[in-house]
Amino acid sequence: MRIGIMGGTFDPVHTGHLVAGECARAACGLDEVWFMPANVPPHKPNAPKASAEQRWEMVCRAVSDNPAFRPFDHELRKGGVSYSVDTIRELKARYPEHEFHYIIGADMVEYLPKWREIGEIMKMIGFIGLQRPGFELQPEALPAFIRPGVRLAPMPLLDISSTDIRTRRREGRSVRYLVTAPVHDYIEGMGLYES
């Protein structure tokens, strides 16, 4: 099968992530998209606000109504810092029958040259890049060894981020519809991201 890996901190998972996964699936003929929360994201200076268990629960709730979406706990189970080079190596060894593609938003496309062992990663997997407000998708600006490995998929610009959702919650503002209803219920029920 053709599998899209949607990796993220998902603190919390939001509608932008789901639309990105769906647009990548449709544009690139993916059979499934696996939503994989990072245990410790490699490049974020601050630890996630929600626990690994809470981020996992939100991802499970967010994808539960879509048969083509799956929550995938590989990096949470493994623990430690979630370097993609290790994850991709492990996935290819564990699932030789699948063809993997890595789905990322425009901010991560810009950041790709800084990923650990990016040269090795580009030999193992292709990326699907999606537009995101505030970031230019400029494949021509990427180093020559990365450029051919990044395919762009169209997506309506959605100015939604986990940071904004956490800020809204801290300020007592609504996040309804920025996250799915089951995720919204969970955030409210647990009092997540309140001041």
Ligand SMILES: Nc1ncnc2c1ncn2[C@@H]1O[C@H](COP(=O)(O)OP(=O)(O)OP(=O)(O)O)[C@@H](O)[C@H]1O
């Ligand atoms: N609105 C969006 N449109 C397109 N891609 C997105 C969007 N939000 C996140 N992504 C992509 O989803 C992946 C996971 O993102 P992440 O979990 O860090 O969410 P985030 O909203 O960027 O979080 P934060 O605001 O906490 O940094 C990344 O590849 C990111 O580029």
Ligand SMILES: O=C(O)c1ccc[n+]([C@@H]2O[C@H](COP(=O)([O-])O)[C@@H](O)[C@H]2O)c1
């Ligand atoms: O391996 C790396 O060096 C690396 C650097 C930055 C991001 N990533 C991965 O990219 C995905 C999106 O990251 P984030 O932090 O925006 O949620 C997530 O799966 C990260 O583990 C990976």
